[in-house]
Amino acid sequence: MYAKDRKRAILVTYPTKFAMSEAVSLAESAGYEVIRIISQKDITRSKFGIGKGKAEEVKQLVSDLNADLIIFDEILKPSQQYNLARLCKVDVVDREKLILEIFLDRATTNESKIQVKLAQLKYDIVRVKEKTRLAKLGEQPGFYGLGKYDADIRLLDIKRRTTLLKKKLKSEERKRALHRVQRLSNNLPLIALTGYTSAGKTTLFNLLADEKKVTSESVFTTLTTYTRSLILNDRKVLISDTIGFISRLPPYMIEAFKSTLSELNYADVIILVIDFSEDIHAIGKKLKSSLEILSKLEIPLNKCILVLNKIDRVKNNEINDKLNDLDITKSMTQVVSVSAEFGYNILMLKEMIIERIKQT
Ligand SMILES: Nc1nc2c(ncn2[C@@H]2O[C@H](COP(=O)(O)OP(=O)(O)O)[C@@H](O)[C@H]2O)c(=O)[nH]1
Ligand SMILES: [Mg+2]
Structure with a gap:
């Protein structure tokens, strides 16, 4: 929905409902x-994945x-990515790259932008090293058109940039408290x-943000792609569609992820959305890790x-x-089942939001 020149992709993923839906x-x-x-059961095979x-x-x-x-x-290993791209003659974006692209798009604070750049340099360094290795072996002449000398320079450059970014990060962390006051x-x-x-x-997000759309530009403005203002019960509020939790997150991306998600700290109300149509085991696992992330x-x-x-x-x-099995009310007191697709129980959710805002 977010306007961009949407590139058309063929997706390779695992043959489970969850993997497909998450990847899409x-x-x-x-x-x-x-x-x-x-979809394929095994997408970790050596040459092309x-x-x-x-x-x-x-x-x-x-x-x-x-x-x-x-x-x-x-x-994907750099060599697998390269093999598949060369065979099919189009770019191959692997899961890591995809997540980095999302992070890059979503990072709003200086701090999170630096964290994402650091993660990106980690992604690059592996690829530069692989190029050096292959160049040394002389296995694939002209591979990436990069000689050992070039690769060494790039490696040094990445290391230099990493050091610089880490310094910047320190100073941004000190500024963080200041930002929070400004935002509030x-x-x-x-x-x-x-x-x-x-x-x-x-x-x-679309349902909530679009429903009370009023024409007056000054009242209803688009702030950023992911934050909009809307009128709830005669009160102007902001609503933000955050980055969301991602399963199978590579460990080196955790800092970037947490930093990008830290906008949650500025929120007065947090709506934690769970896909209730999944099986009880998956719901339980996701709820547990969601609560862990919020607590961190x-x-x-x-x-x-x-x-x-998805109550429909x-x-x-x-x-x-499902409710009994999960024993949800133990950890969460405000629970509502809805269907965002069909607009079911949205009024109830809005009332809960209004109640919650009154308390702030
Ligand atoms: N059946 C059903 N599908 C839904 C509902 N809400 C969202 N979906 C579908 O679930 C998929 C993921 O929704 P999306 O809003 O992109 O999820 P996000 O990744 O959390 O932003 C889409 O195909 C939606 O159409 C719902 O209430 N019922
Ligand atoms: Mg989304």
């Missing part, structure tokens, strides 16, 4: 349009569908949506409203069973 949401968050999904036959199939699809790129939902001084209550990728945050960010749970989304896909008797 990630791809969309990064601004791509998924035009075809190829997928088997040779499958790779040929992808190549054919790229040309038949005139795709702009391949999104590969796994961490604009005085509008801020509602932040969070939760795992593909839980339905953006669907809910030192966000008080009484600021949070738990939204159980859950049978009535199942709802109660």
Whole structure:
């Protein structure tokens, strides 16, 4: 939905509902349009990530569908990425790169921008080292068109930039307290949506932000792509669609992720969205790690409203069973089940938000 020249991608992922839905949401968050999904049980094979036959199939699809790129939902070695790109003659964006692109797009503070750049340099360094290794072996002459000398210089450059960014980071961390005061001084209550990728945050964001759309520009302004203002019960509030939690996050990206997510600290109300149509085991696991992330960010749970989304896909008797099994009310007092897609129970959610704002 966010305007960008949407590049058309063929997505390679695992054949589970969760993997597919998460990968599509990630791809969309990064601004791509998924035009075809190829699923394979094993996408960690040595040469292309997928088997040779499958790779040929992808190549054919790229040309038949005139795709702009391949999104590969796994961490690829530089050589695998290169092999697949060379075979199919389009760019290959692997899971790591995809997440970095989302982070880059979402980082708003200086601090989070630096954290994302540091993660990016880590991603680059592995690739430069691989180029050096291959150049030394002379295995693939002309590989990336990079000689050992060039690679050494790039490596030094990356190390120099990393040191510089780490210094900058220190000074930004000191400024952080200041920022917070500034942000609060604009005085509008801020509602932040969070939760795992593909839980339905953006669907809910659009529903909430668009519904009370008034024409007066001064009242209803688009602040950034991900933050809008809306009128709730005669009161102007801000609503923000945050980056969201990502499963299988490479450890070196955790700092960048936490930093990008720290906008949650400025929120008056946090809406934690859970896909309630998933199986109980998956819901339990995600709820638990969501609460852990919120607690690491030192966000008080009484600021949070738990939204159980996609209720249109859950049978009535199942709802109660799931609620009982999870024992949700132990950790969260404000819980509401909704369907963002069909607008079910949104009024109830709005009332809960209004109540919560009154207390701030
Ligand atoms: N059935 C159903 N699907 C939903 C609902 N809300 C969102 N979805 C779908 O779930 C997918 C992920 O939604 P999205 O808003 O992009 O999730 P995000 O990654 O959390 O922003 C999309 O295909 C939505 O159409 C809902 O209430 N019911
Ligand atoms: Mg989204």
